[in-house]
Amino acid sequence: MKATYYHALQVNKEACRGCMHCIRSCPTEAIRIRDGKAFIYEERCIDCGECFVNCPVGAVYVEQDDFKQIQSFTYKVALLPAVFVGQCPEDISTQAIYDALKGVGFTHVFEIEQMADFAYEKQHQYVREHQEDKPLISTFCPAIVRLIQVRFPGLTPNLILQKPPLDMSAFYCKEELMKQGAKEEEIGLFYITPCAAKIAAVKTPEGEDKSIITGVINMNYLYNLVIKKIKADKRKDTETDITQTNCFSSQGVLWSLTNGEERMAEGRALAIDGVHLVGQFLEKVEDDELSDVDFLELRACDQGCAGGILVVGNRFLTVERLKKRSKLIESYEATGESYVLKLPEDTKAKMEANLSVEKIKPRSIIKLDENMVVAMQKMEQIHVLQKQLPNVDCGMCGAPSCQAFAEDIVKENVPLSDCVFLDKGVASIHKIWKK
Amino acid sequence: MHFEYIVQPGDFTNAGYASSQLKKTLKQLNVDPSVIKRLVVALYEAEVNIVAHAYQGVIYADIDEDKVSVKLVDEGPGIPDINLAMQEGYSTASPAVREMGFGAGMGLPNMKRNVDELKVSSEVGVGTTVELMVYINQ
Numbered sequence: 307m308k309a310t311y312y313h314a315l316q317v318n319k320e321a322c323r324g325c326m327h328c329i330r331s332c333p334t335e336a337i338r339i340r341d342g343k344a345f346i347y348e349e350r351c352i353d354c355g356e357c358f359v360n361c362p363v364g365a366v367y368v369e370q371d372d373f374k375q376i377q378s379f380t381y382k383v384a385l386l387p388a389v390f391v392g393q394c395p396e397d398i399s400t401q402a403i404y405d406a407l408k409g410v411g412f413t414h415v416f417e418i419e420q421m422a423d424f425a426y427e428k429q430h431q432y433v434r435e436h437q438e439d440k441p442l443i444s445t446f447c448p449a450i451v452r453l454i455q456v457r458f459p460g461l462t463p464n465l466i467l468q469k470p471p472l473d474m475s476a477f478y479c480k481e482e483l484m485k486q487g488a489k490e491e492e493i494g495l496f497y498i499t500p501c502a503a504k505i506a507a508v509k510t511p512e513g514e515d516k517s518i519i520t521g522v523i524n525m526n527y528l529y530n531l532v533i534k535k536i537k538a539d540k541r542k543d544t545e546t547d548i549t550q551t552n553c554f555s556s557q558g559v560l561w562s563l564t565n566g567e568e569r570m571a572e573g574r575a576l577a578i579d580g581v582h583l584v585g586q587f588l589e590k591v592e593d594d595e596l597s598d599v600d601f602l603e604l605r606a607c608d609q610g611c612a613g614g615i616l617v618v619g620n621r622f623l624t625v626e627r628l629k630k631r632s633k634l635i636e637s638y639e640a641t642g643e644s645y646v647l648k649l650p651e652d653t654k655a656k657m658e659a660n661l662s663v664e665k666i667k668p669r670s671i672i673k674l675d676e677n678m679v680v681a682m683q684k685m686e687q688i689h690v691l692q693k694q695l696p697n698v699d700c701g702m703c704g705a706p707s708c709q710a711f712a713e714d715i716v717k718e719n720v721p722l723s724d725c726v727f728l729d730k731g732v733a734s735i736h737k738i739w740k741k
Numbered sequence: 742m743h744f745e746y747i748v749q750p751g752d753f754t755n756a757g758y759a760s761s762q763l764k765k766t767l768k769q770l771n772v773d774p775s776v777i778k779r780l781v782v783a784l785y786e787a788e789v790n791i792v793a794h795a796y797q798g799v800i801y802a803d804i805d806e807d808k809v810s811v812k813l814v815d816e817g818p819g820i821p822d823i824n825l826a827m828q829e830g831y832s833t834a835s836p837a838v839r840e841m842g843f844g845a846g847m848g849l850p851n852m853k854r855n856v857d858e859l860k861v862s863s864e865v866g867v868g869t870t871v872e873l874m875v876y877i878n879q
Contacts, residue, residue, distance in 0.1 A: 460774025593761050594782045673771035678877070679806055681770045682742060 312509035313351050314369045314502040315358060317344045321365035326701040328357035328366065333581045334456055334671060338714070339704035350671045352452035353503040354581045354606045355615040368502050368616060370524040373531075376411055379494030379520070383479050384412040385472060386498050388419045388559055389611045390525060392628040393619030398536055399543050400551040400631075406535040410528075412496075416479050417551075420647040421471040422558030424654075426570045428661060432466050433572065433601055439464050441591065441599040444567050446470050448507035449606035450584060451666060455512070458588045459668030464602075467513060467663050471561065472497060472504075476518045477660055481653045494520045498528055500562075500614030503606065513663030525616040548634065553647045556635040562611035563625055565603070573600030579613070581606040674717065688712045696727040742766075748791045748798035748815075756792040759800045760784040763811070770804065772877055780875045783852040783859075784811055787871050790848050791815045795868065808857075810874045819865040826861075827853065 324342040329335075336350035337357060344357070344365065358366040376382045384407050391400050404415045433442045443464045445451050454461050469477075476495045483493050497519050499505055505524075508517045552559070560566045568577035576599060578584050584604045590596060607613035612624040638644070649657070674688075675681040688709075695708040703724040705711035714720040722728060744766070746759035760781050767777045784800075791798035795817030802811045820826045829850045853859045856873040863869040 459768075460778060589761065592778075592781075593757055593764060594778065594785060595757060668774070670768070670771070672765075672768045674769050676771060678770050678772065682804070682806075685742065685766070685769060 310510075311348055311351070312506055313346065313348055313353055314505035314509075315346065315351065315353055315355065316367055316369055317346065318365045318367055319343045321363055322361075323363055323365070325362065326706075327360045327362055329701060329704070329706045331356040331360040332706065333453065333585050335706050335710050337706075339701075349669070350456060352449050352456060352606075353501075353506040354449040354453070355502050356581060358502070358615050368505070368524060370505075370527060371521040373411075373523060373527065375521055376494055376496055376523075380492040381414065381483050381488050381494065382412045383414040383416060383476075383483075383493065383495050384498055384523075385475050385479070385495060385519070386415055386417050387472075387500055387525075387562055387611060388417055388554075388628055388631075389500050389562060389614065389617055389624055390498055390529075391417070391631075392612060392624035393525075393529070393617050394533075394627075395619075396627060397542070398533075400548075402536055402541050402543055403532060404551060405541075406532040406539070407528075409535045409539070410531045414479065414483075416475055417554070418471050418475045419554045419558050419561050421474040421478065422561040422566075423555050423646060424474060424649060424657070425468075425471045425561070426558075426567075428468055428658075429466060429567070429601075430572050432468055436466075441596075441602050442466050443602045443604060445663075445666070446562075446567065446603075447503065447605045447607075448512075449501070449503035449581060450604045451512055452503070452506070453581065453585065453606070454588065455666065455669050456671040457585065458592055459670040459672070460592060461588065462666050462668045464591075465666050467665065468661050469663060473518055474657055474661075477657055478649070478653060480518070481656060482650075496520060497522050498525050499523070500525050500611045500617045501607065502615060511663075512666045525614070526618050529618045548638075549645050552631065552635055553645050554635070555644070555646050556632045556639055558646070559628060559632050559635060563628060564605060564608075564610040566610060567603040568601070571601040571603070574598055575601040575603065577603040577605075579605040579610055580608045674713070684716045687716050691715060691722075694728065695725060698727075700726070702726045742804045744802040744804075746800040746802075748788060748795075748800060748813075750792055750795045750798060750815075750817075753792055756789050757785050759788050759802075763802055763809075766804070767809070772809075776809075776875055776877055779855040780809055780811070780873075783855040783873050783875075786848045786852050787811075787813050787873065790869075790871075791817070794818060806877070808874055808876050810872065813871045813873075814868070815870075816868040819867055819869055820861070820863040821865050823861050823863060 322343045324339050328344050329337045334350045334352055336347045338345050391403055394403055407415045436442055441464060445466050479495060480493055497508060499522050505522045508519045508522050511517045557570055564579045565577045568575045578587050609621040609625055613621040674684040691712040697708045699707040703711045705714055715722055764777055764781050791813060795815035798815035800813050827849050857876050858874040860872040
């Protein structure tokens with residue numbers, strides 16, 4: 307029985323020309339070329355977006371919810387990651403962005419990083435209370451959570467079982483709106499996502515049955531609407547009233563960028579970005595080669611969420627703008643002022659009670675079989691096959707490597723004749739295995 | 742299933758290769774992660790011991806349905822007093838080796854803690870053989 311996982315990453319079969327860029331870029335070897343088109347194994351895909359980035363013809367796309375759905379709610383809340391503002395050209399003020407978001411249909415705009423300080427506090431507490439599972443690994447990046455589940459099942463106990471700032475923000479907005487008289491069914495909580503992994507995390511969350519988020523709007527789609535609105539309004543202004551649009555600490559605004567969590571962590575902490583580098587590092591963690599690391603911030607994208615596949619602006623410029631915002635906040639923090647969102651005591655208590663998620667289960671794609679004896683037989687078969695294969699990883703069979711091809715033959719019954727190198731005379735599995 | 746790995750003494754850049762390879766194999770065989778972890782911790786220690794002390798070394802690993810046994814055979818200085826070496830904090834590692842973060846004298850005691858069976862035999866001036874074993878409970 308195979309569980310179903312929602313994946314926002316899809317292949318446009320018309321556009322796909324069957325080249326091999328995606329199969330080589332995938333960190334979980336989830337993609338094969340079948341009948342000349344890319345095909346994604348859904349239990350292997352972790353929604354990191356490497357295939358999207360590496361496809362030369364744009365054949366990989368990210369599915370999205372219909373934007374019109376926000377109209378079915380009275381309270382239309384945009385849960386906005388700070389990178390949305392960060393990616394916009396500097397001549398557009400934060401206030402102008404907020405106003406444009408309201409102009410295109412939202413009634414409320416809430417920047418998620420406002421929850422960062424609360425999240426830091428809770429994360430520190432969790433790390434202190436779970437010293438036996440060191441190094442504790444942040445669950446902020448859903449692609450990393452999924453990478454660990456499928457490739458490093460032994461490290462799932464190290465995952466921090468707490469909801470990220472997004473879910474905290476959604477909970478807070480809902481509570482506060484209901485205090486003002488809104489009914490639950492009137493509230494639509496929409497996440498403006500910078501990547502595909504966050505969509506998967508909302509549609510099929512790990513550690514809980516259903517997400518609190520109503521729907522997901524892709525950042526690049528909304529970026530177009532917002533810029534169009536700002537141009538249409540001929541709005542030209544600079545940052546003026548910053549007290550409404552900078553309700554976070556100078557550190558909190560940087561949460562989603564690389565080092566955003568590590569910088570604030572207690573004890574020995576490391577930050578690693580880029581899904582392939584994270585994979586290499588996790589091998590070391592699994593080999594138990596490092597000791598006394600308390601906390602790991604791991605992100606699938608280079609530069610963290612600024613490098614998300616749906617972020618329109620250049621990642622380094624996005625980081626720069628957010629750092630400028632951080633400096634601005636620092637300047638008024640230095641005078642003793644602070645506009646950091648104050649959580650009402652009753653809401654805070656409810657959020658704390660609602661913070662944890664259930665155990666995140668491993669789902670290894672590495673194991674050859676559930677049963678060890680069968681797995682050993684399959685491994686022997688793979689070894690025999692590998693000796694016959696050219697081991698040049700040409701990709702013509704549709705698999706990323708000869709090793710992966712040998713595994714496909716044994717696990718998925720892929721025909722040996724897919725290999726262009728093998729002499730058709732010996733290309734019978736039974737002949738090879740008998741040798 | 743039987744595997745063999747050659748260990749290059751003095752090559753700290755590749756220390757841990759055998760334990761990493763064996764780990765990958767055991768993951769493919771769906772062995773319980775906690776069992777893999779115990780074995781890898783012990784094997785890594787034993788492997789680094791060869792790299793740090795010996796002149797030549799081979800690792801033989803056998804995976805059966807119910808257990809994994811690993812035998813590490815080296816040609817090296819040998820251990821004059823095994824009982825002493827089993828004590829925490831006892832180390833003969835050279836200062837150069839300690840510089841690299843190894844040689845804290847936790848090797849054998851740490852191995853013993855992590856495996857189900859540990860056997861060490863040694864002859865001074867000839868070499869050392871370490872046998873370790875973990876049970877797999879399916």
